[in-house]
Amino acid sequence: MRDIILIGINHKTAPVELRECMAFSKDESSTALDVLRRISTIHEALLYSTCNRVELLMVTDDRNHAIGAAKKFISDFNKIPITEFESSLYVHENDEAVRHLFRVAASLDSMVVGEPQILGQIKEAYRGAAQAKSAGVILNRLMHRAFFVAKRVRTETGIGDRAVSISYAAVELARKIFGSLEGKRVLLIGAGEMAELAVEHLIRNQVSETLVANRTFENGLELSRRFNGKAIRFEEIAEHLRTVDIIISSTGAPGFVITRDIVKPVIRARRSRPIFFIDIAVPRDIDPEINRLDNSYVYDIDDLKGIIEENIEDRQKEAVKGERIIDEAVIRFREWHEALDVVPTIVALRGKLEAMAEAEIKRTVQGQGMSAEDSQALQRMMGSFINKVLHDPTMYLKRDGMLGDKSLHIDTIRKLFKLDE
């Protein structure tokens, strides 16, 4: 049985300076895989590099040699001495390597637990390995299991449910107020990265129209084009409050842009349809007293940050459930991996043929009404027939000179005879 080895560094073991030095770009990754493939003890390899981690997954017959070779390769490729990164490096073997990969893919090992990008990055890495032909039977199976497990963790736990960024938190809140955001109108006051991000999320949630108000009308006009919306003059804000539902404010104004006195008459004019103010500005733009008016809600930047902190705690709780799913998957993979060897395969093959013979003999004996002697003769005949049939495949599997990737041959035989079912 070949060993699965994972070596790497991540945000927990290495500072960003070191991770930067060791990161591989997409082109570098494929060059790296080419080099690794030429190392005789490494049969399969896969490499992924994100801003929080660099990890190398290998399948090998000689793990000490492979680990040494891999370290040397990283050192040579990035031109840093081994001593500089060795203390930050972790090496996992077999079950631990499989578990680590599953945890990474399911985003349990991420800096922000549950963030969805990592799975895409690993899929990308797998595509790279497939193109470089450095992934074989074991890594193919392992990666597909990893994708499956990651999906299961995501759907069966609440790990990715709650918003952990300001703009998502704002959308989450809006949905608790309005239900569906379809057809709602948004007003953006001012500009700024966070505010614009929030508007983009709202647009993705099908709000109908976006208005943009800026002190400099031209700036507003430019921004509104980006959102496919409409620019209004700063002085017109009060009047538009009657028709918009969500207001995102992010101006540099020293005082309140919207006060309670402006909003109070608007509520009646709106026939009490709810109105939601998101105040991302510091100092604040929206008078917090507005939150006391009926059917109007105000959240400022600190409130949103509070939500995010709560949500991160929730995710961590959900992650515990994810670990359970992963434990199960690791065991299932180990069973498959251990069976992928010569002896278990021969045993399974024989078992399958014997079971078939047994069933057929039983049918024949019953159908023909044979005597005990005849049935014994039949059994002996079947036994030697099975031995003859298995002789050549057994020799083939045991022969030391079996060419190329041994796992591949075993895998083919197992599939041919459906031994894994």
Next chain:
Amino acid sequence: MEAAIIISILLYLLSAAGYLAYFLLQRGYLQRAGFIALIGGFVFHTASLGLDYFQQGHIPATNMRETLSLAGWAVAGVFILLNYRYNLKILGVYAAPFVALIMVIVSQLPDQPAQTTRLFKSFWLVAHVTVIFVGEAAFALACGVGILYLLQENSIKTKKRRFFFKRLPSLDLLDSTGYACIVVGFTLLTIGLITGLVYAKSVWGRFWSWDPKEVWSGIAWLFYAALLHERLAVGWRGRRSAIMAIVGFGVLLFTFLGVNLFMEGHHREFTK
């Protein structure tokens, strides 16, 4: 007490437990189990009421025990329909324990059939009682939705979101469901009052006799009429609407229980 009603009470209790567990633990299967138990309870309950109807030959609403049982049945039925229409699963947290509570009270009340008189054998009476009860069930649910609305609104306004925020649906869904309940309840209450008037005319020869129950029903009707009017005319919604739904149900509850227990009148002989 017959077997069907005992089974239905047990199922209602099971359903209440399922919904409460769902509310705390947030597992979908608990909610489904609660809903299935509720439907089961409702089926047995319906069977039991049907049996009573055929055995007694008139609608089983002759004493407190029977009217309460009918009220519980109506709440369960309206909730089941509402759940299909609005998919407001969480309302079961209010509806299932509410029904279970009513039925537990029912099981503790004495079962002494009242003197059946010719009064009970009339189409108008069956229509009057059934329609009124289904309407009242809709108001009961409107009250429940109103409570959920206030809880959710409070958690959003105060920004202390831990418990209810996650578990309760959006304000918009709660508000529109509550409104739908009140529209349905009001329509049925109106029809129920009219059939009651017709029935009164046929039995006593006059439409209205200032019986306390009649008066209080009239007050409740006016109250809900005002609520609907405000909503349509000035757009009363959200918090105020929710509070009104809760207060309105309080008036209704008084009409149902308070009048039965404390006041005299010609409804009294039905509800001893």
